[in-house]
Amino acid sequence: MPSYDFDLITIGAGSGGVAASRYAASHGARVAICEAGRVGGTCVLRGCVPKKIFMFGAQFADAFADAAGYGWQLPQPTFELSRLTAAKNVETDRLEVIYRKLLADAGVQLLEGHAQLLDPHTVLVNGERLSAQRLLIATGSSPNHPALPGVELAVTSNEMLELTALPPRLLVLGSGYIAAEFAGIYRGFGSAVAMAYRADLPLRGFDADLRRRLATAMADRGVGLHHGFQPQRLERAGGDIICHGADGRQLRADLVLNAMGRSPNTAHMGLEQAGVALQAGSGAVRVDAYSRSSVPSIFAVGDVTDRLNLTPVAIAEGRAFVDSEFGGTPRAIDHQTVASAVFSQPPLASIGLSEERALAQGHRVTVFEADFRPMKNVLARRAERSYMKLVVDAASDKVLGLHMIGADAPEIVQSLAVAVTMGASKRDFDATMAVHPTAAEEFLLMRKPRR
Ligand code: NDP
Numbered sequence: 001m002p003s004y005d006f007d008l009i010t011i012g013a014g015s016g017g018v019a020a021s022r023y024a025a026s027h028g029a030r031v032a033i034c035e036a037g038r039v040g041g042t043c044v045l046r047g048c049v050p051k052k053i054f055m056f057g058a059q060f061a062d063a064f065a066d067a068a069g070y071g072w073q074l075p076q077p078t079f080e081l082s083r084l085t086a087a088k089n090v091e092t093d094r095l096e097v098i099y100r101k102l103l104a105d106a107g108v109q110l111l112e113g114h115a116q117l118l119d120p121h122t123v124l125v126n127g128e129r130l131s132a133q134r135l136l137i138a139t140g141s142s143p144n145h146p147a148l149p150g151v152e153l154a155v156t157s158n159e160m161l162e163l164t165a166l167p168p169r170l171l172v173l174g175s176g177y178i179a180a181e182f183a184g185i186y187r188g189f190g191s192a193v194a195m196a197y198r199a200d201l202p203l204r205g206f207d208a209d210l211r212r213r214l215a216t217a218m219a220d221r222g223v224g225l226h227h228g229f230q231p232q233r234l235e236r237a238g239g240d241i242i243c244h245g246a247d248g249r250q251l252r253a254d255l256v257l258n259a260m261g262r263s264p265n266t267a268h269m270g271l272e273q274a275g276v277a278l279q280a281g282s283g284a285v286r287v288d289a290y291s292r293s294s295v296p297s298i299f300a301v302g303d304v305t306d307r308l309n310l311t312p313v314a315i316a317e318g319r320a321f322v323d324s325e326f327g328g329t330p331r332a333i334d335h336q337t338v339a340s341a342v343f344s345q346p347p348l349a350s351i352g353l354s355e356e357r358a359l360a361q362g363h364r365v366t367v368f369e370a371d372f373r374p375m376k377n378v379l380a381r382r383a384e385r386s387y388m389k390l391v392v393d394a395a396s397d398k399v400l401g402l403h404m405i406g407a408d409a410p411e412i413v414q415s416l417a418v419a420v421t422m423g424a425s426k427r428d429f430d431a432t433m434a435v436h437p438t439a440a441e442e443f444l445l446m447r448k449p450r451r
Contacts, residue, residue, distance in 0.1 A: 002121075006030045007326070009123055009132035011115045011269070014041020015311045016302030017138030018099060020318030022106040027326040031108045032132070034115035034125050039099045040092070042140050042303070043311040049095065050088050050161045051181060055343050057084045058188025062345075066380035079189055082164035117270035120297045134297050134325060137276075137285055138318065139265040141303035146260050150234030153241050154258035157182060166191050171243060171253035173231050175202035177342050179259035180214065183223050184345030194224035196231065196243065196251055203342060207354035207403045209369075213387050214405060217346055220384065226251060264304045274298065282306050289332035291321045299325070308335045339417040341410035346384060349413035351420050352401035355391050364394040368426070368446035374407055374439055388442050390426065392449075397425040402443070412440045 008024050010017045013035035021033045038045055057079075064077050103110055113126035122131045143156035157178050168191060172183045175197035187193040195202070195218070201211040202218075202225075219225055230246040234256060243251045264284040271278065277286045277294035284306035291299045299321050302314030316333050324330040339351035358365045368390040377384055386406025393400050402420050404413055419428065434441035 004121060004131040004133045006032045006109075006130065006132040008032075008134050008136060009034065009115075009130060010136040010138055011123065012041065012138035012140055012265075012302075012304070013039045013099070013103070013110070014138060014140045014302065014314070015043045016140075016314030016318040017041070017136065018103065019315040020136055020138065020301060020322055021108045022102060023319050023322040024326050025106040025108050027322065029326050031106075032111050032130065033103060033108050034111045034113065034123065036112075036114040038096055039103070039110065040096045044095050044099065045092050046158050046161060048311055050092055051157075051185070052343060053088045053091060054084065054161065054185045055181070055188075055345075058185045058345070061188045061190070062382075066376070066382060069379040069381055079166075081166050081189060085162060085164050088161070115269060117274040117276075117298075120274055120295045134299060136318075136321065137266075137271070137293070137298065137300035137304055138302050138314070139269070139304045141262040141264050141306075141309060143258060144261040144263050145258065148231055148233060150236075150241075151258060153234045153236060154256040156258055160186075160257055167253070167255035168192060169253045170194070170255050170257060171196065171241070171251050172257045172259055173197070173243065174259035174261065175199065176204070176259060176261065178262075179257070180218075180342050180344040182257055182259065183218065184221075184343070187218075187221055187223050188345060192224075193222070194226060194251060194253065196226035196229035196245070198228065198230045200227050203348075205354075206342075206348070206350060207389065207391075207401065208356055209387065209389055210348050210350065210403050210405045213385075214342075214344060214346075214348060217384055217405070218344070221345060262303065262309065264306050266304060276300075279306065290324050290330060291317055308338055310338065310340055313338060337421050339413055339420075341413065343410065346386070346406050347409045348403075348405035349409040350401065350403045351413055351417045352399070353391055354401055354403070355389070358391050358393075358400050363400060365400065366392045366394045366426075366449040367451050368392065368448075369450045370442040370446055372442065375437060376407070386439055386442075388446075390429070390443070390446060392426045397427055399424050399426060399429065404443075406439065408439060412443070415440070416443060 007029040008031045010021045010033040013033050021031045025031045111125045116124040170186045170191045170193045172179045172195040183193050183195045232244045232246045240252045241256050266283050275295045285300035287305050291301050301317035303309045320331040320333050341349035370388040374386050389403040391401035432444050434444050
């Protein structure tokens, strides 16, 4: 048996890599983790956490507007993005220190530098060759730059989280998670925001009823929506950037956000030389259900595998890898029933099948809906409504999909995700006593199917 410097070397100290490394060390493995940038990864430093801080900041606009209906008289509030960005940076710095401490406390050795694979067991970091019985690739993803002349004039979500001055006019290209979230955030801050996307509705893949209602709500909040827009090129014109669409439409802005997807980070690290097969097109590491690559000693988890690009999924894949390889209990992750949320304004969240997907899979479905103006919006004179939907298998009564758009949707769907993951039936929802008065109780009070 050859001797190695480590039992595991992880490349990438983001959510998946850190979770797997710490967990492997807790099994007694000798673990090192390589990181070329800051410790914490996209979620902590450039994604979920700072995005949500910005979202909280943006939501004060609603709170100030609604307060008058509840008797509050406020002076005209003003907003300074530079103050929020500075406060956000203090928080992400604090979290990076915590991440470093978590690794140190777990006995995981942090190697700060770019890692290059030399063979299936060896990496080169800062000029030093280090070997391990197993290598784990957890390098995540970065914003895509589609082949679009002038795309370099656009910024990405990374820069949107570092701005210190509000763009008067922001144009968002794309309508996925990142596009919808930043459009809502910057609209809340006070920018004039437009979102241009090639589909008919934002958020391809989500239930059509949520997509329609999100488009309506965003438009009502003043976001200019340009559907069926295929960007063709960007050009600078004085202080403006003009985005030309394939159909001749021209959209002008001070700042353009390229939110047209993300790509796995697999370049310039010797993966192919080490024999690791990548997916054609995306360049993601090809893995099986146990996160095994085409090379027996090399594994990969998280966005770099382009399976379901969500932080909790990366963490779960990392822990399953450790159970399989260091815990003696082979375990695969079920990517079918995973809840996710879009922190748009209003937010939305889903678990399970959309109505369209359930029908496409051959289910005969019964659909239950609730569409109501939340109590808080009445005195606030806010017209925005909340919407909830259950997609139920007519034959078995099992809840196949649960969807919501409206205030607190991510929190409500997270709690109900337990029931849906356990295979709850509509009868189980009916038999659950409501907590009153809440919005969440509406999921339990849907008596008559809509179709
Ligand atoms: P998404 O895949 O969600 O959206 C990409 C968007 O870009 C879509 O609107 C897509 O259009 C559009 N697009 C892609 N290529 C082109 C092109 N060549 N021309 C025009 N439009 C294009 O990616 P995001 O970057 O928003 O997010 C990446 C991933 O990160 C998400 O899938 C999600 O898993 C994760 N994420 C999760 C968050 C959360 O949990 N809240 C928040 C942010 C990110 P079309 O739909 O027509 O293909």
